[in-house]
Amino acid sequence: MKGTFQRKYLGIPYALYLLVFVILPLIVIVYYAFTDASGRPGIGNFINFFTDPNTMGTLVYSLVLAFVTTCVCLLIAYPAAYFLAASRIRSKSAILMLMVMPMWINFTLRITALKEILTVVEGNLAFHPFVNSVIGMTYDFLPFMILPIYNQISRIDKSLIEAAADLGADPRQAFLRVLLPLSMPGVISGVSMVFLPAMTNYVVLDMLYNSTYIMGSLIGSYFSAYDWHGGSMISLILLVIICLFTLLAGNDENEGTARGGSVL
């Protein structure tokens, strides 16, 4: 009749690709995380991690760093997105594009630029590792916070704000009780795109002051030591955090296009 072709068969290569290069690596990670160097199964890797003050310190440090970075990003990105979306500035799309354009410039080059400037201002960056980490991460991830918040705010129906005003809300109340709640999906999407990289993107810190203490850097050091079991254990811990985060934030697929830098 029509032959054996069906449109759904088109997806087979991609499905196989995902199974081999996404699912299989995760299974391997789980296997390595629960075995020791001689291949014996057990939870020794995790016991070592959770009883060693150094590694636990790293976990806490990266959570705090990610939290502070996310807050700082939010404090800068929200006003920027809000004022851009709510104002009557002409050529909004051009300004938005300028704000997210850094996404398309290689981040290592941008961090190089930041490092040169900070060095002039501060001298040796290693004297204030935490502050400089926050500055570096914020500089790197800010566009990923601005874009989803802007998109969400510009989608809000302006007449809702006018309705609030008509019903007697002053501008502050209209903002706090109407606009802010309606913009939350954008905030959540932005937070989930900043928090996780801030826990794992150790290269930013490495470049700024040649030394890092976050979860991502543990994977890097296990990798350099050819300790696949330790690296897998850290990866699995990060995966659990990612899963929890995704469940909490709700799985927003817009995130994907935002991270890809699509403003079109």
Added chain:
Amino acid sequence: MKKNNSIALAVVFAVLLLIYAPILILAFYSFTDASSIGESAHFSLQNYITLFTTEELAEMIKGTVLLALAVAILSTILGTLGAMGAFYSKPGALRAYRVMNQIPVVNADVVTGFSICILLVVVFGINKDTFFPLVAGQTVLCAPFVFLSVYPKLGQMDPSIYEAALDLGASPATAVRKVVIPQIMPGIVSGFVMAVTLSLDDYFVATYTKPAAFDTISTYVVNATRGSRTEIKTALWALSTVIFLIVLCICLGMNRKRSAKENTKVRKDRRVSA
């Protein structure tokens, strides 16, 4: 309202200044003979000469671009086929596609890179020098974004066009090639562009899977900041400036094209309502 607008302008420009000050200051110093920012310096094009004549740098840039193109082409083919397959599948299969596709999107890049390395290099024993782990790994990073960019376009398409093609005697494969693909082309193109930029920006997958003698811009820059070769360091300022200008031109071009499109749309709407 007028006052409000000037506050808005101030905030917006303060944030833009924050974003661009480092890049612009570095761009300024890239045209001088200074070896660090803030030094008194004279105009010089030495950094640009070094950038374009040092073989090591040229090789690295060429390698990065070729890799990005190869990865983007592969990702675009896989992601587009995957989006079509998923769109025309039953809900259960569709859900499986979406969940699997979402894993690399939400996952930390360092975990993606590490897990690919373990699977391909440690378990399967594939040599990194074959470039296979690197290309496969970056494709994991990029293809899901092509999928996410193409999939919505399939939903916007009028399904009866495909049916019409079949009624007119096209085989399903021909109908997909000649009718569906052209309809979703904008999604495919923006997916391709996204894949290129993601590959260019990638550090983690590259560092865990690349051949030892091969460097992308990211891995090269990271190593250069650890090194002490001043002429390479300042040549990278020039590279940063060149990339900034290229991206800026592309963005301005895209913006102009889009506002032209919006203008004609507005004009058309007016004509319709008039």
